[in-house]
Amino acid sequence: MNIPFLDNWRKRHDVDPSPLGAAFDRDPEGVGELLAECELLRARVQDAGVTLDDTPGSLSALDxxxxxxxxxxxxxxxxxxxxxxxxxxxIVRNVPSASWQVWPGGQPVVRLASGREINVVEAGLDWAVTGSPELSQVYGEAAEF
Known part of the structure; x- marks a missing residue:
């Protein structure tokens, strides 16, 4: 929802419009743990016999x-x-120097050592809807940088 007067008020009062961004600034590791929960996905794939162990191999299993x-x-x-x-x-747990970042609107992304940022949520949505790109493929490209 676009409320122009609220945007102006935030600017005058230095209010971060993104609660995730503010939390990330205070506790990046805690936010990273929160982002890693993925409860619904973990429950659904466990029903299918897949364990998500935060390794690249688990991405192939998801695919x-x-x-x-x-x-x-x-x-x-x-x-x-x-x-x-x-x-x-x-990616963050297995690719050296990869880290979570939060864009000003609150979108979590992964930043690689090269400076490249990957909108992982967008990639996940594309995968869920169409199956492409495969999650393991996105990981492989990130690991190359």
Missing amino acids: QLPPSWRDDPEELPWIGNDAGLYLGTV
């Missing part, structure tokens, strides 16, 4: 799952969001 979440239009965006956050978690 091989039948996309049953596409049958539920209400769950689809949540699975996609969680898949993106899980992808980011795997």
